[in-house]
Amino acid sequence: MVATRAGVSAATVSLVTSGKTAGRVSKENIAKVAAAVDELGYVVDGLGSSLAKGxxxxxxxxxxxxxxxxxxxxxxxxxxxxxxxxxxxxxxxxxxxxxxxxxxxxxxxxxxxxxxxxxxxxxxxxxxxxxxxxxxxxxxxxxxxxxxxxxDVASGSRMLADHLGEQGHRNVAYLDSATGTETFRVRREAFCRHASGLGVDVVATATSTIDVGAAALAFAQDWPEWAAKGVTAVVCATDTHAYGVLQEARVVGIRVPAELAVTGFDDLPYSATSNPGLTTVHLPxxxxxxxxxxxxxxxxxxxxxxxxxxxxxxxxxxxxxxxxxxxx
Amino acid sequence: MVATRAGVSAATVSLVTSGKTAGRVSKENIAKVAAAVDELGYVVDGLGSSLAKGxxxxxxxxxxxxxxxxxxxxxxxxxxxxxxxxxxxxxxxxxxxxxxxxxxxxxxxxxxxxxxxxxxxxxxxxxxxxxxxxxxxxxxxxxxxxxxxxxDVASGSRMLADHLGEQGHRNVAYLDSATGTETFRVRREAFCRHASGLGVDVVATATSTIDVGAAALAFAQDWPEWAAKGVTAVVCATDTHAYGVLQEARVVGIRVPAELAVTGFDDLPYSATSNPGLTTVHLPxxxxxxxxxxxxxxxxxxxxxxxxxxxxxxxxxxxxxxxxxxxx
DNA sequence: CTGAAAGCGCTTACAG
DNA sequence: CTGAAAGCGCTTACAG
Missing domain, CATH: 3.40.50.2300 (Response regulator)
Structure with missing residues (x-):
């Protein structure tokens, strides 16, 4: 232990560096050690310290x-x-x-x-x-x-379902995340269950990875079928999926929200400034x-x-x- | 060291767990140790190991x-x-x-x-x-x-300048990043220097943080002035800035690229799928x-x-x- | 208030 | 091939 030389003791240094000097080390020694530490640019070795402390x-x-x-x-x-x-x-x-x-x-x-x-x-x-x-x-x-x-993502999903129901939607599509994370399963199931109780039916489902491009592609492929089924809203598992839908809708010329409503989940920063702004569930x-x-x-x-x-x-x-x- | 008991020796265990058995430990002992390690679910303590090895x-x-x-x-x-x-x-x-x-x-x-x-x-x-x-x-x-x-971001900037020059742009605006990172300074300076040599002038500059919304806002504020100066292209320090410009342009009704060309830097995944796709410098x-x-x-x-x-x-x-x- | 001593869990020469 | 021993850089009771 290098600091020992510059100061006086060995264990005392440890007491000082770990701040346990309360009534255990004299002011003089504290000062000496502090000076030595400064001069040598000493930093307590995390390895030794951790090992000793467990x-x-x-x-x-x-x-x-x-x-x-x-x-x-x-x-x-x-x-x-x-x-x-x-x-x-x-x-x-x-x-x-x-x-x-x-x-x-x-x-x-x-x-x-x-x-x-x-x-x-x-x-x-x-x-x-x-x-x-x-x-x-x-x-x-x-x-x-x-x-x-x-x-509580389930309650978020229910709020979404309520909102869509109030807006008069009856047939909606669900764009899910391809990653099998539990949270996405819960989001979807809570939405479907609650929505059906309100007379809002999930008439179609698609999945894509959490990527704007992938979501856009998935939406592009399924939209004709969804349109045929009378879908008026797409509920997305994440905001990122929703960005893909928004983007593709613009390309194809589907007016949002006039022809199609879109919702997200997460409330990423971009959702506040996108055009149109994205209705979503804000997660703190x-x-x-x-x-x-x-x-x-x-x-x-x-x-x-x-x-x-x-x-x-x-x-x-x-x-x-x-x-x-x-x-x- | 727990594994000691289950096996035979003490140091031998270390040899085995670190794979240094080559002609130093008998097969029997290797097997014994391996078994003990398995049974006890033993994992070498990183702290002790690291301390010993330095x-x-x-x-x-x-x-x-x-x-x-x-x-x-x-x-x-x-x-x-x-x-x-x-x-x-x-x-x-x-x-x-x-x-x-x-x-x-x-x-x-x-x-x-x-x-x-x-x-x-x-x-x-x-x-x-x-x-x-x-x-x-x-x-x-x-x-x-x-x-x-x-x-070599400077060469990327020069390629961008060349490209814009070939496309006939003469007055461009530069949307820089507000973070003072060196790479952004280099990107901008290399662009400005090389562009001016080509007769392409950077007639205006704005800055914003690396955020789509912030970039959109910065662009919205300065666009009237830029338009008055005859700006036909906006060069952005990052793709993220460019997304903001693209978004705001859509809101305000500026046609890209017909009225305004936009370039980015970085080539994030979204740049390939945005609408329109973003001309940018791909960084590996x-x-x-x-x-x-x-x-x-x-x-x-x-x-x-x-x-x-x-x-x-x-x-x-x-x-x-x-x-x-x-x-x- | 202070120092000598043991010990944290490992690894690595070193004898045997 | 194998075990006893020293040591990595610290901390923490423990005497003084």
Missing amino acids: RSNIVILVAPDVSNPFYAKVIAGIRDAVGDEYQLLLSVTEAGQTPEPEDVKNLLALRPAGLLVEAPSARFLAELRSTGPMVLLDTAGIESAAPSVNF AMEMGRMAGKQLRRLMEGEEVAVAQLTLNGTLVVRGSTDASARG | RSNIVILVAPDVSNPFYAKVIAGIRDAVGDEYQLLLSVTEAGQTPEPEDVKNLLALRPAGLLVEAPSARFLAELRSTGPMVLLDTAGIESAAPSVNF AMEMGRMAGKQLRRLMEGEEVAVAQLTLNGTLVVRGSTDASARG
């Missing part, structure tokens, strides 16, 4: 697909809540994949102070022998004993990150969480893409 | 803004090249911020096997006392002794990640890199947004 100060977020503006907000919320005594690091799985147990096994060897897992698969939860503080995000439709923070991403971070923090500090399963509600944001007054 | 097996990528489809590709390339004996982890700075020395200081305490830094600031490079393998990505305009992989993101990963790998294995400064060329992709045949 765990590191890193918090790992395992996320499926960071290249989504949605996650950027979640991450911002997490960082906010976790604080800087922990080091937040991301482990990104292959694009579109949900995290698998193998991915986490190696991560666990790092002895993280805490683990945050976004959109885990059912298999993941079954196999993972959790070792330490962990909170799950976005586990829609999967039950688990681990603390989690979720969106940053808030989700913040809550997950808070829960984890509590766990890392050895406390219990008051409520293990947290649910955040979405809100319906009505914009131009479903404006009934524009309809013939 | 460094960890984690590779940290410090990136400014992961919520950009562009980075997803870079990351995929890196993962590809770095291989799975290393653990790739991301450290994300606040949105739009370039990495600062403080961010990395804490990261360094983790004793990473290697460090990848995307779009570092000049201050960053000046202050960082590099401790170990490191390669820089996207350092456009900044000189540094550290190995780096860059795009995945390739950049792959090269950076390879360079770092060499460094981590104690070898020298053959060439320290690597540069990748962009290519001009001409699409509908600059189709001169549509002009009056």
Whole structure:
């Protein structure tokens, strides 16, 4: 330990660097150590420190697909809540994949102070022998004993169905996400069930990956059939899908919302400024990150969480893409 | 060490788990250890292991803004090249911020096997006392002794200028990025210099953050003035800016490319499917990640890199947004 | 208030 | 081929 030379003692340095000097180290020594640390540009070695303490100060977020503006907000919320005594690091799985147990096994060897897992698969939860503080995000439709923070996407879907029903739609199409994530299954099923109770029928379904181009293509292929079935609205699993529909509609000359209403889900930034603006379910991403971070923090500090399963509600944001007054 | 009990020895286990059994451990013992490891679900503790070896097996990528489809590709390339004996982890700075020395200081305490830094600031490079393998990505305009992989964005800008000149444009506007990243300065300056040599003048400039809505707004505000100056093309610092222009043009009823040509930079996935398709400079993101990963790998294995400064060329992709045949 | 000592979980020469 | 031993850089009771 380099700083030892410059100062006086050995263990004392540790006390100083970890800020545990309260009534244990003289002012003189604190000053000496501080000076030495400065001169030598010393930084506590995380490895040795962590090994001695039994765990590191890193918090790992395992996320499926960071290249989504949605996650950027979640991450911002997490960082906010976790604080800087922990080091937040991301482990990104292959694009579109949900995290698998193998991915986490190696991560666990790092002895993280805490683990945050976004959109885990059912298999993941079954196999993972959790070792330490962990909170799950976005586990829609999967039950688990681990603390989690979720969106109530089902209620969002119902609000969408209500809105469409009020606007007079009777036959709608559903453009689903091709990734098998649970949240999308829940979104669709909740919508279909609630809608049918209102006399709004989902008469056709298509799927595409979460990509504007792919969604546009899927819509282009199915639109003739949908039109023949009297479809007047397309409900999309995500805003991204909706952008594809909006784009293709413009190309083909379908007027939105006059001929066709379009809805999204997520409320990405672009949805407020697109033309027309997109009616969608706003999901409080940053808030989700913040809550997950808070829960984890509590766990890392050895406390219990008051409520293990947290649910955040979405809100319906009505914009131009479903404006009934524009309809013939 | 738990596995000891189940097997026979202590150090032997280490030999087995690290695969250094070549002529050093009997087959019987290898089998015994393997069995014990299986039964106990043992995983080598990364902390102890790293401390003993002097460094960890984690590779940290410090990136400014992961919520950009562009980075997803870079990351995929890196993962590809770095291989799975290393653990790739991301450290994300606040949105739009370039990495600062403080961010990395804490990261360094983790004793990473290697460090990848995307779009570092000049201050960053000046202050960082590099401790170990490191390669820089996207350092456009900044000189540094550290190995780096860059795009030759200047040549991309020149190709754009050539293209616009050939199409007969004489007065163009430039929509720049508000973030002060070097690459944007280089893009703009290279464009302006080369264009003026061709008789193409940049008669107006605006800036906005890298956001479709913000870009649309900036364009909306300045368009009347630009139109008055006879602007027939808008050159955007990124594809995202161009999307904003495309969107606003549609709202206001400006025909692209008939009345106004629009160009981007980066070639994000959406640019191929937008309407009209966006003329832009394709930057090989995945390739950049792959090269950076390879360079770092060499460094981590104690070898020298053959060439320290690597540069990748962009290519001009001409699409509908600059189709001169549509002009009056 | 302070230092000597043990120990965190591994790996790596080093004898046998 | 195999085990005992030292050591990686820290932290934390424990005597003084």
